[in-house]
Amino acid sequence: MSETQIRTYHTKDVVRFRKTTEEFGGLSNMAPGFPIVVLGHRIRTSEALYQACRFPHLPEVQKMILSEGSPMTAKMRSKPFRKDSRPDWDDVRVKVMKWCLRVKLVYNWRKFSELLLSTGDRPIVEDSRKDGYWGAMPQDADTLNGQNVLGRLLMDLRRKLQEDPEALRSIPPLQIRNFLLLGEPIPMIMSPRQQEVALVRSDDEGPAQHAFL
Template identity: 45%
Template sequence: MNKSTMYRIYKSEKTVSFRKTTEKWGGLSNMAKGYPLLINNIPIQSSEILYQACRYPEHPDIQKLIITNSNPFEAKKIARKYDALTRAGWEENRVSIMKWCVRVKLCQNWKPFFELLNATNEANIVEHSDKDIFWGARKESDNSFYGINVLGRILMETRELARKKGQDGFLIIPPLKIDRFDILGDPISIIRADKPDNSPIIPLF
């Protein structure tokens, strides 16, 4: 087992956890509203919706169903319906894609998202999930969390990078160098903190 897939234990007193988007640390969740994204001038409601759309670069029709849904929970359900059409190499690339989505969220929502990340101080960040201990970690009887906690670890890594580099380090986010990294039939362009040109926002709703 490599380090990126090792299970870990996080003591509750040293941990910031999130489960519901309405809770204090809910904005750390990919499901959280209030962190809109603009990808190729296409408005996308949340990083979860962007992540799910990235499963289907060869199926723009499915991507459109996902990204035109303003509810990330419903968008995820739609994505799951088409599991059999998930892109080749998804398992190998999904962590890199998730990391990219979180960085895009920070790039385009610097002030609110960095303030939230920074407010966690040096605490461990854990997505509390009793079902999915790959992305998150479950609560144990000894008042600790146990899981791989990949999303929490991405958030902690992003927090440290943001403190080190500041906003200037997140003004642009390049696309991932993987095959068919597309949205609605076009390659995903460099993501910028502000709108890069005068191109109209593409209305999809």
């Protein structure tokens, strides 16, 4: 993904989201009602998960972020520590965001997949007043300009969902250093259905298989 290219979007041609209460608000990382489970920890939003991934070397900061009830509060609680983000954060943040979106899909399959597919083939744009990197900013009533990295990641996920949905049911861990949550390496993420199948198989094949889970 070329992150540096500024794009212009015409509002009449796109799916926009800003407020989580709007028709496509569930596309936002701030949207409630899309809980995630990683390493047995229930995480309220993909925004909290993304912010926690800044600090694999600071599990207490991660714990503080994940304990917040509001995604905006989780984001704000991370701000005083941003100078201590993992040193390669700018290099890996798009990969982390892409992974977070896939985890959101796995744990909210019907709800999130239906929302993504309902956008058809239209461009997806995060309509933002101040962020031209993850979103695009209004220039006038008819156009938005920005890199729209989040919108493009959502479009890529939508394309894969249209082409091969079963390939999205499990997510390998990111191949980056210190991919940790609360001090533990983040493993393969499987859908609840796949976890049930794996558990049945492990019970059938003996205790040695439980290490896979």
